[in-house]
Amino acid sequence: MNVTEITTAEQWEQAFERSKEHPIVVFKHSTTCPVSANAYEEFSNYLADKPRSDAEYWLVKVIESRPISLQIADDTGIKHESPQIMLLQNKEKVWSASHWSVTKAHITAVLD
Numbered sequence: 001m002n003v004t005e006i007t008t009a010e011q012w013e014q015a016f017e018r019s020k021e022h023p024i025v026v027f028k029h030s031t032t033c034p035v036s037a038n039a040y041e042e043f044s045n046y047l048a049d050k051p052r053s054d055a056e057y058w059l060v061k062v063i064e065s066r067p068i069s070l071q072i073a074d075d076t077g078i079k080h081e082s083p084q085i086m087l088l089q090n091k092e093k094v095w096s097a098s099h100w101s102v103t104k105a106h107i108t109a110v111l112d
Contacts, residue, residue: 001051005059012068015058019088023055028084030062039083039102046104052111
């Protein structure tokens with residue numbers, strides 16, 4: 001499954017709008033944090049197995065794209081944390097988790 005990195009406000013706006021059509025999953029990743037590295041591995045393992053096929057998967061590097069990360073928090077009402085994963089549908093939060101709660105088993109339980 002492909003993951004698209006969001007690096008611009010326009011990309012985020014498009015992704016957020018697309019949540020009206022089908023679910024989107026956004027993973028916020030800190031490239032300097034060991035906890036985030038572990039969560040990213042768990043997310044990658046989920047994607048490598050049998051990910052939900054009707055969802056789109058997006059990645060935001062929170063240090064490199066800080067304004068986008070903060071905009072996501074503002075638009076969704078989900079307090080910024082990293083690592084963090086969220087499921088959005090119809091421009092609303094369906095689910096989110098952060099830190100050590102971001103595991104393949106947890107993602108699978110929610111998305112599948």
